[in-house]
Amino acid sequence: METENVFEVRDLSAWFGEHQVLKGIRMGIAGNAVTSVMGPSGCGKSTFIRCLNRMHDLTPGFRTEGEILLDGVNIYSERVDPVYLRRRVGMVFQQPNPFPRMSVFENVAVGLRLNGRKQSKADLAEAVEKSLRMAALWDEVREHLDRPGASLSGGQQQRLCIARALAVEPEVLLMDEPCSALDPVSTAKIEDLIEDLSSRYTIVVVTHNMQQAARISDSVAFFLLGELIEMDKSGKIFTNPSDQRTEQYITGRFG
Amino acid sequence: MGTIAFRRKAADRAMKWAFHLCAFLVILPLFLILFDLLIQGARELRWTLLTDLPHPVGEPGGGIANGIVGTFLITLLTMTWSVPIAVMSGIYLAEYGRGKFASAVRFAVDTLTGVPSIIMGIFGYILIVLPMKRFSAWAGAAALSMIFIPVVVRTTEDMLRTVPATVREAALALGIERWKTTLFITVRTASAGILTGILLAMARIIGETAPLLFTTLGNQFWQNRLDQPMAAVPLQVFSYAISPYEDWHNKAWAGALVLITMVLLINIGARFLTREKK
Numbered sequence: 001m002e003t004e005n006v007f008e009v010r011d012l013s014a015w016f017g018e019h020q021v022l023k024g025i026r027m028g029i030a031g032n033a034v035t036s037v038m039g040p041s042g043c044g045k046s047t048f049i050r051c052l053n054r055m056h057d058l059t060p061g062f063r064t065e066g067e068i069l070l071d072g073v074n075i076y077s078e079r080v081d082p083v084y085l086r087r088r089v090g091m092v093f094q095q096p097n098p099f100p101r102m103s104v105f106e107n108v109a110v111g112l113r114l115n116g117r118k119q120s121k122a123d124l125a126e127a128v129e130k131s132l133r134m135a136a137l138w139d140e141v142r143e144h145l146d147r148p149g150a151s152l153s154g155g156q157q158q159r160l161c162i163a164r165a166l167a168v169e170p171e172v173l174l175m176d177e178p179c180s181a182l183d184p185v186s187t188a189k190i191e192d193l194i195e196d197l198s199s200r201y202t203i204v205v206v207t208h209n210m211q212q213a214a215r216i217s218d219s220v221a222f223f224l225l226g227e228l229i230e231m232d233k234s235g236k237i238f239t240n241p242s243d244q245r246t247e248q249y250i251t252g253r254f255g
Numbered sequence: 256m257g258t259i260a261f262r263r264k265a266a267d268r269a270m271k272w273a274f275h276l277c278a279f280l281v282i283l284p285l286f287l288i289l290f291d292l293l294i295q296g297a298r299e300l301r302w303t304l305l306t307d308l309p310h311p312v313g314e315p316g317g318g319i320a321n322g323i324v325g326t327f328l329i330t331l332l333t334m335t336w337s338v339p340i341a342v343m344s345g346i347y348l349a350e351y352g353r354g355k356f357a358s359a360v361r362f363a364v365d366t367l368t369g370v371p372s373i374i375m376g377i378f379g380y381i382l383i384v385l386p387m388k389r390f391s392a393w394a395g396a397a398a399l400s401m402i403f404i405p406v407v408v409r410t411t412e413d414m415l416r417t418v419p420a421t422v423r424e425a426a427l428a429l430g431i432e433r434w435k436t437t438l439f440i441t442v443r444t445a446s447a448g449i450l451t452g453i454l455l456a457m458a459r460i461i462g463e464t465a466p467l468l469f470t471t472l473g474n475q476f477w478q479n480r481l482d483q484p485m486a487a488v489p490l491q492v493f494s495y496a497i498s499p500y501e502d503w504h505n506k507a508w509a510g511a512l513v514l515i516t517m518v519l520l521i522n523i524g525a526r527f528l529t530r531e532k533k
Binding site: 053055058060083084085086087088090091093095097098099100101102110111114115161164165168 | 353419421422424425426427428429430431432435436439440443444446
């Protein structure tokens, strides 16, 4: 089912100091679908998705031009509080980063606790279980929720981070190379998970792995040197790309 | 070939021994001090030392109970305001501290760490003793704060800097406000290290004598009022040690033994905390 675009990116440019890393990006990101952002290292793909939840706000010297509309509202306008934006737009990082010194349970619960949603213990336990189930981790950790989150394996830690992000009930999930630090088995689990989640969430995944992009995405955007070269349905871009540079990239001639 | 290889190995071995020797020289004083204190302090070390008030000259027995309680009270008093001030400033430096004000704070803190403790005592005298027109525990605690705070500010900052940026990012990405991220995520992650820094600074001020000389002064009797001169173990050790009486010299040794035992226990506690972190 084709849905409306959740994000509408209009002429987005971004700079770190003098260095321009994004150049006039225009794209739409469909709701309840998986969009992959693909390209060689340094093409600006990570910078791009970090713009979608304003993670760069605290980086000195970072600035943007253009607009990113989330449900029609520019997220860089003054009316938007980045704290609330990030509750709607969650993020999973390249390296699994569970909070040290917190148990599996606390890792998932901490977002709800600190975001000031008053909840009883039972509600909290229920929310944690729900999130862990959605992240396909519940069966593996239900017996030891009080163990340190950092004691899990790398793949489990990454699913814990996904559960943690889901617990605050975002609408969008941004994933910045979520599998690049994981082994193939863990990677397969995360990819399955992304597919499951895409029925309920809008998902944007950064990857430099073309096979992965082909496996999981509905649409793929190809970035090169800070520019969006082309964006299309996953099937089209890997079989019949419109731009020569895309073709060169997917046939392994650079990147 | 043979001689070159031999010389290289010999140099390697010589340097290895030099490193070991220096490390041994570093720990040697601690054992010499402990050994000497145990021998000299044992003569007056009996239970009443910990339970009795000091006796007048010539009268045998007597203890340093008021000093032990005094040291405890003054240290606690110092920490009630110094811990929050120091930890919050450390948080400021680590989490917000960019720009000129932060470098000024850092420079001032480093300078304060190097100021001789007798000067803190004089400062406490001028700032508190003179206006109040009396020596007091308050004045001693004020002087000790100026030693305690800079140390804890820097250890707190250093410990917070060891928390990976990815931890802060993860918290921000959950839509957690920055101050909550700092207090409930970042500080919590570094809490063992921060606590260790607090304990080590506490061990440091427990043994400080110079800042108390002009501020709390010392007392031969029980005194629980904080606006009065109060006894403290290091002060008792000092006054016993400079006295002309053999009997009091022995008490100075015993007091020093008590003092170093307190310091050692705190250090072992701090050690235990850092180990648990791993």
